[in-house]
Amino acid sequence: MSSTPKHEIYEHLAEVAQALGHANRLELLEHLAQGRRSVDLLAELTGMSVANTSRHLQLLRRARLVDAERRGKQVFYRLAGDAEVVSVLQTLRHLAERNVAEVDRIVRDYFDARDALEPVSREELITRMHSGMVTVLDVRPEAEFALGHLPGAVSMPIEALEDRLAELPKDQEIIAYCRGPYCVMSFEVVSALRMKGYRIRRLEEGFPEWKAAGLEVVTD
Structure with a gap:
């Protein structure tokens, strides 16, 4: 044949x-x-x-x-091709979370248990950035921040958090982002800062998804 x-x-x-x-x-x-x-x-x-x-x-x-x-x-x-490859990974993630019981269990037991609040969508963050009503926190290593980050984002790797708390405002909401939706660092930062009285939420996705969407990226 x-x-x-x-x-x-x-x-x-x-x-x-x-x-x-x-x-x-x-x-x-x-x-x-x-x-x-x-x-x-x-x-x-x-x-x-x-x-x-x-x-x-x-x-x-x-x-x-x-x-x-x-x-x-x-x-x-x-x-x-950032947009194409990241899109495939996003689709794979969504499919697994919906159809694979073990993936859904891990997401609920590990990630949701550390941050029960609904994360901020990309569109919501853009609106808040334009109004100047939010501090955007990049918790990835400094080398990754230098390769590209969201406009106006503050680089604060998780290992530097305790020494730099004074730089974070308590009168303004903070949105933290990381490598992607399964990046543990953003969950840990959100949990640590929330316990210290900061108003902080996570970005729903991460830097790769922001870049793949064609949104502005700043490089050092």
């Missing part, structure tokens, strides 16, 4: 799906959604060996999900 054009397309789609079908590769895509990264740094961030990290990245590259660039002795990777 000869292959039809539709079948050939499905075969290529299956290759992309296969590349996405590994937890470590999904985590690598989350880190690359923050900005370009070297193989060495990605290995450090994920706790994998450099060799294993490189193998996963090569599979993602063959599926055209990431691009690579060599600079001297180092190879740097980035998403092959």
